[in-house]
Amino acid sequence: MRHAQDGAAAAMNAVSRILVARGKHEPHELDNPDVAWGQRTREGVWAPTRDGQRIHIGIAVSGDQPATVLRPSLRVFVGVEVDTDIVAQTTDSGVRLLTVLHGPDAPTEFRFPLSLAEGLALEAMPSGGYDVVHLRYGATVGRFYNPWAADSMFRPVKADYALEGSTVVMRVQHHGSYYPVVADPLYSR
Template sequence: MRHARDGATAAMNAASRVLVARGKHEPQEAEDPDVHWGQRAREGAWAPTKDGQRIHIGIDCSAGDQAPTLVRPSLRVFVGAEVDTDIVAQTTAGGVRLLTVLHGPDAPTEFRFPVQLPDGLVLEGMPSGGFDVVHLRYGATVGRFYSPWAADVMARPVKADYQLEGSTIIMRVQHENSYYPVVADPLYTR
């Protein structure tokens, strides 16, 4: 347990350093009774939409059956989700944030987040590089995956983008020649 707790602390500290260095208003961790987390990384979270439905956001990683280090009900850390990679998962007001912390050059460059949508909702690509969750009948946006960003420990931008494969969002992070840790941020909110 001590190893997982130490790894969780290191991941949270790395994410915090990068967020502070970005100097922008970032979504804050918050309790939201409409967000429900699974018991394992692969199970991810069930998050609300504006029309009262839920979407499921999974974390497809090599340690998918791993249980998180639970820091608070609104903050959990998946230590070693991938090689040289931890995921700091936060509940935010109306959504979830999956801060992906890459600790070195051996970390992968692609991260997969399978999304399950209720009938009548679809993912629609946006010019910003993110995805809106759109209600087909009304054409209304009921949720949003904001375009990803990534930054290294020196607050230098690192190229990150999304690609959609079926209903899986793939976040690509080109972190070569970066100063580690690098933090990338998939963020969903209703």
């Protein structure tokens, strides 16, 4: 239990420093009753869409870690991959999966398998993100914003998405960075 608490504190420290440096335009953590987190990493999260449905965002990692719940809207999954933690945050309109890479041995790809409700599909956007689109009406009901990443010197680190079937793959080219590196997949309805 002590290891999880130390790891959670280290991940939170890295995330806090980067978010403060990025400024006030970041979405704020907020309890949202429409968001339901699983107890373990692979269980992921159920997040709302604008049309009242839910999508499931899985977290496909080698270690299925229990969450260290800091408060209802904030949890940390410690050691999900080599040198990697995930700080999972509920926002007023969705979720963030702040991925903290602690060293050069951390992976460069992270998979988030999606389960979409009937009638919803992903559509690639020119920004590099993906919209969740209601097929019947053509309306955007959710969005995966293009990911960003930064190192401990607050320098940008290249991050982007690829789509493999129904899995969003975040790629982070972190080699040569100052660690920890924080990458931010953000979903919002």
